[in-house]
Amino acid sequence: MRREPPQKLADYGPLVFPAGMLIVFFVVPFATMIAVSFFRRDPAGFYTPDFVFDNYARFLSLFFGKVLGFSLFLAIAVAICCVVLAVPFTYLLARTRRKTQVLWLVALLSVLSLSEVIIGFAWSTLFSRTAGITNLFVALGLMSEAVALNPSFGAVLTAMVYQALPYTVLVLYPALVRLDPTLTEAARTLGASPLRAFFTVVVPALRNTILATLIMVFIFALGSYLLPQILGRPQHWTLSVLITDQAIYQSNMPFAAAMAVFLVLVTLALVALTVYAGRKGEAA
Amino acid sequence: MNTFLQRCYFALFGLFLAMPLIVVAGVSVNEKQTLAFPPQGFSLSWYGEIFANPEWRSALIASLTLAALSAALALIIALPLAWFLWRRHAPWANVFQLLGIAPFTLPPVITALGFLTFWATTGFYGQPATAVISHAIFFVTLPLVTLSLGFSSIDRSLVEAAATMGADDRTVFRTVVLPLIRPYLVSGYAFAFVLSLNEYIVAYMTVGFTLETLPIKIFNALRYGYTPTMASVTILFVVVAATIFGLVARFGDLPKLLGAMSSRE
Numbered sequence: 001m002r003r004e005p006p007q008k009l010a011d012y013g014p015l016v017f018p019a020g021m022l023i024v025f026f027v028v029p030f031a032t033m034i035a036v037s038f039f040r041r042d043p044a045g046f047y048t049p050d051f052v053f054d055n056y057a058r059f060l061s062l063f064f065g066k067v068l069g070f071s072l073f074l075a076i077a078v079a080i081c082c083v084v085l086a087v088p089f090t091y092l093l094a095r096t097r098r099k100t101q102v103l104w105l106v107a108l109l110s111v112l113s114l115s116e117v118i119i120g121f122a123w124s125t126l127f128s129r130t131a132g133i134t135n136l137f138v139a140l141g142l143m144s145e146a147v148a149l150n151p152s153f154g155a156v157l158t159a160m161v162y163q164a165l166p167y168t169v170l171v172l173y174p175a176l177v178r179l180d181p182t183l184t185e186a187a188r189t190l191g192a193s194p195l196r197a198f199f200t201v202v203v204p205a206l207r208n209t210i211l212a213t214l215i216m217v218f219i220f221a222l223g224s225y226l227l228p229q230i231l232g233r234p235q236h237w238t239l240s241v242l243i244t245d246q247a248i249y250q251s252n253m254p255f256a257a258a259m260a261v262f263l264v265l266v267t268l269a270l271v272a273l274t275v276y277a278g279r280k281g282e283a284a
Numbered sequence: 285m286n287t288f289l290q291r292c293y294f295a296l297f298g299l300f301l302a303m304p305l306i307v308v309a310g311v312s313v314n315e316k317q318t319l320a321f322p323p324q325g326f327s328l329s330w331y332g333e334i335f336a337n338p339e340w341r342s343a344l345i346a347s348l349t350l351a352a353l354s355a356a357l358a359l360i361i362a363l364p365l366a367w368f369l370w371r372r373h374a375p376w377a378n379v380f381q382l383l384g385i386a387p388f389t390l391p392p393v394i395t396a397l398g399f400l401t402f403w404a405t406t407g408f409y410g411q412p413a414t415a416v417i418s419h420a421i422f423f424v425t426l427p428l429v430t431l432s433l434g435f436s437s438i439d440r441s442l443v444e445a446a447a448t449m450g451a452d453d454r455t456v457f458r459t460v461v462l463p464l465i466r467p468y469l470v471s472g473y474a475f476a477f478v479l480s481l482n483e484y485i486v487a488y489m490t491v492g493f494t495l496e497t498l499p500i501k502i503f504n505a506l507r508y509g510y511t512p513t514m515a516s517v518t519i520l521f522v523v524v525a526a527t528i529f530g531l532v533a534r535f536g537d538l539p540k541l542l543g544a545m546s547s548r549e
Contacts (some may be wrong), residue, residue, distance in 0.1 A: 003373040014364035014418070015377060021361050025421045033394075036401045089297050092290050102533045105542060110525040111301050115482035115499040118518045121506055122304035131311055131321035133303075140428030162304070172541030223391030225485060230506065234377045240393040247397055247489065253404070260397045267390055 044144035047254050055258035071238040071253050074228075075221040078160045079214045085161075086168040087210060091202060093169070096177040105170075112166035120230035123159040124150055127231070155231040160224050168217050175209040215274045219267050239263055305522055312515035319510050330516040340513055343501035347481055350412075350497060354419035355476035359427045361420060364474065366431035367457070370438075381428065390427035395422055397488040403490060410494040418490045419480045425471030426479065430541060434468030437459075437540075467536040474528050482521065 006012055037055055039047040058064065093104055125131050127149035138144040149155055183205060187197035203210070225240035237245075239259060247256035307321050310464065315325025334340045365380055387395045399418045403409040444533050446456045482500040492500060498521075532538060 003371065005373045009373065014368045014371075015380070018361045018365035018368075018384075019380050022380055022424075023422065025402075025417055026383055027397035032401045032405055033398045036405075089293065091398070092293065098326060098539070101308045105538050106526060106529045106533050107298070107301065109529045112524060113478045113529075114521065115484055115502070117484050117499045117503045117506070118482070118521060119304070121502060122308045122518060123438055124506075125311055125319065125321075126307045128319060131307060133307075135321065144427050162300070166301070170542055171332055177539070177543075211307055219389070219391065225393050226503070234351075240391060243393050243397060244485070244489075247400060248492070253401060253546045256397055257401060260394045263391055264359045264394055267394075271389065 001225055003038070009190060029081050033257045034261055036254055037176045039254045039257075041252045041254050051273075055255045056262075058255060058258070059262065065261055067169075067237065067239055067242055070236070071222060071240070074157070074236075076158070077157060078164055078221040079217040080166040081157070081209060082164045082217050083214050084266045086165060086172055086213075087203070087206070088198070090169050090172040090176045091179075091198065093174065094179070108166040111162075112170065114163075116163065116224065116226040116228075119163050120227050123155065123162065123227075124230055127155050150231045151233045151236070153232065153236055154238050156228050159227045159231050160221055163224065163227065164217050164220050168213060169214050169221055171216055172209065175206065179205065212274045212277045215270050219270055222263070222267065305519070308515045308518050312512055312519050314512055317510075317512055319512075330512040331520070333513045334517055334520060337513065338348060339496075340498075340501065340517070343496045343498045344517075346495055347498040350415055350419060350476045353416045353421065353482040354480050355427075355473050357416060357420035358415055358424045358476045359469065359473050361424050362427035362431055363469070366428055366435055367461070369432065372437035373452075381432075384428045385425050387422050392422075392483075392485050396486045399486060400489040410491060412491060412495055415487055415491040415495065415497075418486050420476075422483070422486050423476040423526070426475040427469070430468045430472035430475065431465060433541065434465035438464050468541075471532045471536050471541055474532050478525050478528050481524070 003086040036047055038051050038053070039051055040054070042048045059068075093101060096104075105269045126133050129146050129148040132146065132149065134143055134146040134149065138146050179202065183201050184194075184197045187201045188194070192200065221239055222238070224238065225244055228236045228238050228241050240263075243256045243263070246252045246259065298351075310321045310323045311319060312330055313328065314323045314330075315327040316322065334344060362384065365384065368374075369377055369381060398417075399414070400409075403411075403414045408414050414433055443456055443460055446460050451459070458521075482499060482501065483497075487497045488496075488500055488503075491497075496504070498517060502517060504516055505511055505514050529538075532541070
C-alpha cells in the first residue's frame, strides 16, 4: 500500500479528534499562559486582564538574576555528571548479552518513572542522621558519629544526578547500540588498549550525540522542582521552584507565567541547538 | 582484567541506583514509627497501612483511577494520529506530532502552569476531570512514540495484499494493522500509566487542593513530619513500575521500543 495524500474530506476523519484535543488542551492553555504573563495580578482572585510588561521587568532584579544563574549552573553540573557517568556505562551495556540489556533497561525505566517526591524522600532518608549512610561510615570506623547530610548543595546535586542518570542512559542507548563495532575492532587490531580505543575512537565518533545528550539532560534537569525544595536550602531553589511558588503560594499567576514563558524560550533555544547538532552529526 | 573492571563499574552503577531504595525498603519494615536503618524489629504493618488507613487508601484509589483513565485517553488521542501519519502522505500533519511531543519535552512546570491558567480561566479549576485531560495531554507523547514505531515496523505489502483482495480501510485496520501494533498499544499504555501514577506537578497544579493523589499525599506527609507509610508506598511504587516494565519486556521488544534496532535488521 502506498502512502497517498488525503483525497476526500472523510480521509481527514482520523485527524479530527487528536488535532482537536491537542489544540484545545495544549495550544490554547499555552496561549492563555502567554496572555496571562502580560496581565496584572489581582490579590483577591487570579488576575485582571491588561497589557503590561511589569512581570517581565521584574526579571531585571539581582534576586532573579541569582536564581536564574544558579538554575543554569545546577542544570549544567547535573548534565556533565550524568554524561560522564553514562557514556562508558551505556557503551558497555550496548555490548552485553541481550538478556542483560533487558534487565538493565527494566531497572532504569523503573527508576526513571519514580516520582520526584519519592526520589526526594528516598535521598532525604539516605542523608538523614538516624537512618542515613553516615551510620554505615560510623560502623566502618570512617566517622566518629552520624550526621545529617542535607539540606546542602551536595544533596541536591546527588539526587538530581540520580533522577537524570537513567534518562541519560536511555537517550544515549540507541546511538550506542547502532555504533559500528568494527570501529573499535580496527583500533584494537592496530594495537590500541581498550581504554585508548574508547577515548580516541568511540568518543570522537559520538561527539555530536554526546553534545545533543548534554543539552537534553540539561533541559531535563532545568525541570526539577521538588528536589531543591526537599534537599536544599532556599538559596538552592531553581527557577522551576520559583514558578510553582509564585503560582500557588504567592498567587501571582502573571509573574509565574512570565517566568514560565522565559523558561520556554531558553528551552526552545536549546532544543534548536540539539536539532542543529543532530543534523550536523548525520551529515558527518 | 577488562571484564573485571566492567563488572565493578556495573556494580557501582547499580549500587548508586539501588542504594536509596534499599534504605527506604529497610525503613519501611521498622516495627515502631521511627526513621531508623538498619530497621529495629520487623513488621509489614506499614504496608497494610496503605490499604487500611482511609487517607492513604483514597489517595491510592485516586492515583490508580487517574492513571488508568488518562493513559486510556492518551492512547485514544495517539492512535488515530499515528495511524493517519502512517497511512497518508500529508507533511503539514506532522505539526500535530510535534504538538504531541512538546508537552513532554518542555520542563514539566511549564505544561503544568499552562493547565493551571487554562482551567482557572475557563472555570473548571479543581475538578477531577481536568487532571485526567491534563495528564492525557502531558503523556500523549509516550503512546505516540511507541505507536509511530509500531506502524513503521509494519510491512506495507501485507496491507497492500489485503487491499488487493478487496478489504476496505476499516477492514484492513481491524484485521491486519491492529493485531500487528497491539504490543505497541500495550506498551504505550503501560508507559503512560506508570508515569501518570508517579506524576506530581501537573496533578498538583490542576487538582492539588481538591484531590490527593499518592505523590501529592507523600509530599504533604513529608512536610508535616515522617510516617513509615511513605516508605512502604515508595516500595509499592517501585515494585509496580518494575513489574509493568518487566511485563512489557517479556511480551514486547524492549530494546527496540527504546530505539535500538534489532540485530537482524
